[in-house]
Amino acid sequence: MNIEEFREYCIAKKGVTESFPFDEKILAFKVMGKMFALTSVAVNPATANLKCDPERSIELREEYDGLIIPGYHMSKIHWNTVELEKNIPQKIVLELIDHSYDLVVKSLTEKLQAELASL
Template sequence: MKPDDVTAHCLALPGAAEDFPFGDSPAVYRVGGKIFALLSEGAVPPRVSVKLPPDEVLAMRAQHPDTVLPGYHLNKRHWVTVLLSGGLEAEEVRELLGQSYEIVVASLPRRLRPA
């Protein structure tokens, strides 16, 4: 999956917004003001960080040790960094982005959840 595909997928999710609070990189994707993904396009290879349930964090890291790394500068219990180098199929990356989005939406107060 290419960085442009990650951006397009994230921004297609209801209520999602992109901003750059840390400068040019990483791109931060939020819903209801909370982060659900961070995309580092300038890294080699490009990478995206997503939030997952703790048991899935461990499983993903065990299944894909060269592609799924501990969340870079994030809580390692809840976040993983996925290298966009082809180790995971595009559909798997889209599923991880969707799962991260859903986890964050579920944690929002009802008034902040997208319709």
């Protein structure tokens, strides 16, 4: 999966916005104002940081040793850095994006979840 495919998949999700909150190189994706994914537009090969259940993170890091690592500059427990253009099947990357999005949606207040549902 290349960076543009990653971007298109993320912004197609309900309630998602994109921005450069840190600098002109780090693109963040937020659902209802809460970040669920970020990527650097300047790194090659492309990587993305995605939120993940801690137990699943450990399993993924073991299965995709070196391709999924603890989140770079993020909580190492709740975030993974994923190599987008390497040997991880695209299906898995899409599942990880969905998982990250779903984790953040579940953490939203009831009011924000209702707003999201009405979009």
